[in-house]
Structure formats: C-alpha cells, structure tokens
Amino acid sequence: MKRRYLAVLCLSAAMGFSSCSKHIYAPNAANVPLLKEKNEFKAAVTPYNLQAAFALTNNIAIMANGHYVYQVNQGVENYPSDDIFINGDLRGGMGEGAIGFFKPLDPKKRMVFDVYAGGGAGSFRTLASGAGEEGVNKEDFRLRNRFSKIFIQPSIGFVHPVVEAAFSSRFSCVNFYDTYMGPRAFENDATAKSDFVRIADKSTIFYEPTFTVRAGYKYVKFQSQLLIAVPLTEGNTQYDRMNNYFQPVVFSMGVSVNIAHWYDDFRKK
Incomplete structure (x- = not known):
C-alpha cells in the first residue's frame, strides 16, 4: 500500500500534475552540514530557510534551523497558486534545534x-x-x-572543496x-471536514529522503536540495489525502557558506 502511494507521488511530481491542494504543513529543508572538524561552521540561506551548524568538538555539533513560508505571487495575475508543490495561500513557519554526531569515514x-x-x-495557516x-x-x-515535532536525521555524503553531495x-x-476551521471551510464536503479535524487525533510520522548537492569553491557554494515527505502513519485519513494537507515535495536552492581550517590543509594531504 505504501509503495503504491509513493509511486503515485513520484509520478505526479515528475509530470507536474495539478491538484487543488490546501496544505496545512510544509516540511522545512533538511540541514545537512557534513562537518569534519572542531570549530567548523556552516550556514545555508534559501528563500524559505535559514540554517546553521557548528562543531563543538571533533565529533559533536549543534544546529539551528528557521523556516518561513510567505506569498511569492502577490499581485501576479493568473499565477498557478495551487498544485502538488505550492499552496499559494499557505503562511507560517517553524524553528528547530538539534545536536548531532559526525565522523569522517576515510583518512x-x-x-x-x-x-x-x-x-x-x-504553525501554518x-x-x-x-x-x-x-x-x-x-x-x-x-x-x-500549530504543531510540535521531533526528528532524527542520519546522512552520508562526499565533501570536497569544489563539490559536495x-x-x-x-x-x-x-x-x-x-486546529481551527472557519465556519464555511469545507461547507459542501463533510468528509473533508471530518478528515481535517482528525489530523490532530494523533501524531504523524514522516519519512523524508533528501538529496543535497553543493558546488562552488571552498567557502561559498551554490546549494540545491530535493526532499520528499511521505507520511507513514496508517489507519488515518491523512495518509489517503496526503497531497491535500501535507506538502509532499520540497525543492530549494540557495547559498552555503563554510568556515573551516581543513581547506587550508587539503592540498597537503
């Protein structure tokens, strides 16, 4: 069942099928710092995300993330504001903090x-x-x-002064x-109204595979990322209507800044 829904999701994303989506949750971009050493700092900025990470030791790091969704089509006539990727009426955001472990895998x-x-x-509206x-x-x-969340995020990647993946x-x-619903929301769709209310009945678990690529030179790189959000919670209506309420695909582009001593030693190795 899950594989069938994931296949439909990927096909829709690839072909750009339009749907009347009213997302009330949009995942933030994943912060994937791939730090190597103590005191290394990495930050990334995209139109909707601000991310930072700092290595406290040679293996322990902390990160902070900010995510804000706002209207980008203000005043643009006939802008396609509702599809599988975008809900033009969505507003809100979130803040996150995390602690982590990192380790280079080769000499x-x-x-x-x-x-x-x-x-x-x-919160979102x-x-x-x-x-x-x-x-x-x-x-x-x-x-x-409104919502609260906890997460765990393992990553593996290749890090070079010119490219990272x-x-x-x-x-x-x-x-x-x-959860709040206006008096006329879903007024002609009792099933949708019931489904929306039930979203808050229990926690929803998302699996979010993410691909991140950076290209540039040393301290500044262009960053591109694709994240797919798949709700894993069974026995609830959000799984059947995931495109209606949860944004399933996040694609972001921005700039990454990395301050580290290992760049100075790279040619010596």
Missing part, C-alpha cells in the same frame, strides 16, 4: 557520516476552497493549526494541535 576525510536529533515547533470567490469573507474559509533520511514525528 582523507572526503566521506562523512553524521546524525542529528532535535525538535521544534511552528491557509484558506479552504471557495475563499477566492467574489464577495465572500476569506476568514470564513480559514484553516489553521549527500543523501539523508530524516524521520519526523509531528504533533498537530490548536
């Missing part, structure tokens, strides 16, 4: 393993279908929730609460 320290565990909290009709009060269609498997347990 030249080009392969790195790390694992981080942490938690965070945030959006509008149900019908809010865009003329003469209606949009707040009557408001959908809103990593694969991560983040597992997130998200607990939704303070």
